[in-house]
Amino acid sequence: MNTEKAYAAYLDQQDELANFRDEFYIPENTIYMDGNSLGLLSKRAEQAVDDMMASWKTYAIDGWTNGNEPWYYLSEKLGAVTAPLIGASPEEVVVTGSTTTNLHQLTASFYQPEGKKTKILADTLNFPSDIYALKSQLKLKGYNPDEHLIQVESNDGNMLDTKDIIDAMADDVALIVLPGVLYRSGQVLDMKTLTDEAHRRGIPIGFDLCHSIGSVPHQLSKWGVDFAFWCTYKHLNAGPGSVAGLYVNRKHFGREPGLAGWFSSSKEKQFDMEHTLTPAQDAGTYQIGTPHLLSAAPLLGSLEMFAQAGIDNIRQKSLQLTQYFIELLETELTDYGFTIANPRKTEERGGHIYLEHPDAARICKALKADGVVPDFRKPNGIRLAPVALYNSFTEVWKTIQILKTIMNEERYKQYENERGIIA
Template sequence: MEANFLPTADFAKQLDQEDPLSRFREEFYLKPGMIYMDGNSLGLLSRRAEKTLLESLEDWKQYGIDGWTKGNHPWFFMAEQLGEKLAPLVGASAEEVIVTGSTTVNLHQLVSTFYKPEGKRTKILADELTFPSDIYALQSQLKIHGYDPNTHLVRVKSRDGRFIEEDDMIDAMNDEIALIVLPTVLYRSGQIIDMKRLTKEAHKRGILIGFDGCHSVGSVPHFFSKWEVDFAFWCNYKYVNGGPGGVGGIFVNRKHFGKMPGLAGWFSSNKDKQFDMEHTLTPAHSAGAFQIGTPHILSMAPLIGSLEMITEAGIQNIREKSLKITQYLMDVIDHELAGMSFFIGTPREDARRGGHVGLEHREAARICKSLKENGIIPDFRAPNIIRLAPVALYTSYTEVWEVVQTLKKIIIEKQYEKYKNEREIIA
């Protein structure tokens, strides 16, 4: 608990008055009477993202096919330009980042490129708490190579069902492992993985390593180049606020430039050669080589405005508020919900906590439905987690205070009892 914490609404208002990022709140479309705590699944629409999307629609309207080279935001280099804007968020050079594809497609691309089973090294190392889509992709890639995922996908066990210990991951890095794919932040508990340490240990053993940054990019600063991470991939619709199903991102360390992409396509090309229409691919000498098909322009366009705003706010400032407001959330929970069977299943230490808090309760699914009835949008994850994400750019401390007061009311009045304790279609 913060030393100066006070369990009052006035204290929350004071924190809002002192918040240097509070001005960005007015940039977002916030629905009156609703508190949005699900930015770790889908970030809200900002006015700047809307503006740049509309500008790209206007480019299409005015220029047709000439929009590739003309207009407010010409399309031909949009993926590279957005990569340059994203690079500071992940600690990379502009050439090492490209905006392309979706999370799982990008993972397939990277595994097909970097998974090269040879001799004893035929297995892929992951963890048992990672997001299911990553596991599906890794299983699929192993099958393509003729291996049984039951024996060749090694999943590090969790000791408590919440966290993964780095020591256990390192112990699993034996001479049968060809590739490692891990999350930057665990999607249930919000634990940050020690990427720097794990990368160093993997490389000491001659193993390539990559990370899924879906639950951290835009909320947590990264230093992929400095840490010598081989590759990373992520979505841009959570903390980067790029829109539902928005285009993802790829980082490829420059030491791998020149490597032929496992899944090649027209936009893998060197830009100068692309329209030569040759049947021999000359890949871009950058992360751009790992694009496949034509960029999804209208899904990338909102990122122009969103990244402009994030750059203006500063990723370090965003992280500072994220840590402060998640700590405040946990402090209020500790004080207000004591004795109500809630458990905070998220690391308390700043260095180990991402941008959301996993609040556990045996009636979690029912409580989430009650929260929605009370105008609060949470996120449920089976079997018993209420994920709450106070996003630095648009969540206020006052809202956090109100969310916990509502949780208290739901339990005291047993509002949740009217619902079944099972998830909705979209949890």
């Protein structure tokens, strides 16, 4: 393993995506390794917001149908531009809502308990908000979550076994909701196999793509996935609170959404103002309210870069960055008590590195004090996300050197080993 800085510089020289770094506002004197929590602002996203404000200023209410980006069709347009990132057709994707409101919508639409099929299958490693939503939906249907929410256990606290998930697909399961990538360890689940096995048993299945969209390619339509949902402020770099997205396989088109609303309507019928909904004949019917235009606008700029870079190229660089990270960790930091807890196989590894250490919280504080922005996950996890569009191999090398100095000099001991209010 070549641990010299010059080798990192060589890798940067070979990087075909390196120029995209200039598109982003990089905090001064900072190595930003937290793009899997909040992506950085790009100049194109900033311009797209300015353009949306100008449209409002210029057209007022006529902005719904006039201008370069008519607001009435923006959610569908952004869905179409997002579709290649997840292997979907344009009409199967819409940008709307938030991660959790979209999960509520999709669960309300696809969770149809009948007879003994009353349970929802999830897992113990998923992000808490998904579990909150699923429990809430069970209660709304009159079921006790303690009895009707099945959560597949992990054997090691970090990863899920595909066989264990399949074994839990029992006759009483009415719906399956799983993460595409586990938010702690970065494990990529085998979505194709899980979808095939769910459908063999007549169970609809959906995936949370928050930690995979924009860093890992998917083929949702080809795999036959029923639905998916995601945020856009992580790898898609659309900003805090930016509008989320959802996918619904075309085989489900024509059905009424579980939670109907103003924008669930067919666009041609919406302003007939009838009290009987005529559902849109695509994923757009799973919208509920009016598009959040100013929070969706950054995607116009950000997704343009993804179209230019190509998700396969992004994935290739992402894997190279994380592999380089792992090799440096194994070479430079073997004696400091770190455990590399993310998958080693490339096909199973998402876009971030996950380290475990008993002093993880205080190490994260020390890293930040030395100019590296990491992410702490309770109880003892450190996430480091080298993002393909704006992080470099040299930054990975520098992060390892800074971390090594922190451990050598025990700088972390000046901090409490407790997380901050936001971790």
